[in-house]
Amino acid sequence: SGMAWRGVDPNESGSHWAVPGRILPDHMKSRSTREKLDYLDEIGRIYWPPNGKVPQYKRYLDEMPGTPIDTIWDDIGGLQSQDAERTGYPTQKPLALLDRIIKTSSNEGDMVLDPFCGCATTCVAAEHLNRQWIGIDISVKAYDLVRERLTKDVADPGNILQFRNRIHLKTDPPKRTDLAVDYRERKFVYVISHPNFEGEYKVGIARDAQKRLAAYQTSDPERGYRIEYKLETPHFRKLEKHIHSIFPNRHEWVQADLKEIKTEMKNYKGE
Known part of the structure; x- marks a missing residue:
């Protein structure tokens, strides 16, 4: 309807009154537009803006049908360097x-x-x-x-x-009995570098160092990660802990000269 209501003429702004029927009770749905507007105003569903502008219908979030969430979430941004929750862990999620x-x-x-x-x-x-x-x-x-x-x-x-x-730390996890060979003896202690972290090296454990590298590459469009050194040892867990204990480190990233790290790994006797 384009008729004036409560002193407001919608034609002046090139519009008309549109009353949403989904919130009206059955006995109001057949009434005139003015009667419907009066009803909405009585129940507090009309917003009267200042300066005599055209009033608006109040909408509430829990009444809106909304849109089902998609499989791609782009409304949660990645962590920034100044975020309070940031720990410095390289793969931290928000x-x-x-x-x-x-x-x-x-x-x-x-x-x-x-x-x-x-x-x-x-x-x-x-x-x-x-x-x-x-x-x-x-x-x-x-x-x-x-x-x-x-x-x-x-x-x-x-x-x-x-x-x-x-919270428990297990330095000697239970041995698997379903494999002919002790799977722990097949693990590597690896040293990975990235050009964005000069002078720092990620020291960790993997059964397959190349697969671990590939996993890191998927999160890096520039594919800057590279394996600098890897050592297969039955003392992999003790060796990893040893390297992190003798060199300064930031979580899994050791801050040291690569030659010193390699030398320490080669000379480690598993004590």
Whole structure:
């Protein structure tokens, strides 16, 4: 309808009154446009802007049909260097991303498993959302980082030790009995470099160093990662911990001269 209502003529702005029928009760749906507008105004669904502008219908989010979430999420940005939640872990994901994943795939009290928990983003999100959780990571640095982050981001200030008995470091995991050869003897300690991290080297463990390298390359469009050195040893876990303990490091990235790292790895006797 283009008729004036409450002193407002929609024709002056080249528009007309449009009343959404989905919120009207049945007895109002056959009424005139003016009567419908009067009803909406009575129940507080009309917004009167200042300066005599055309009033607007109030819409509420829980009444809108919305759009189903797509498989591509571009509304959660990556972490920036100044973000408070950033730990410096190279593959850290935003907490908001894990919040959404956990909310859409589990209920309160459910168990959440992250077998590559890294800097504990999944663990923190699960704890915030009242889920049980298990976080696993092969890196010895992840143990310290998980405890540190849970204490900082989750723990009750009056009980900062509440997670101490729930986080465990296993330096000698159980031996598999379904393989003819001990799979632990086939693992490598690798040293990976990247041009963006000059003077730093990622030291970690992998059964197949090339596959581990390929995994890192998928997250790097420039494919700058490269293997500088790898050593197959039955003492892989102790060796990784040894390298991280004698050189300055930032999580899994060791800050040292490459020759010194290689020499230390070659001379390590597994003690």
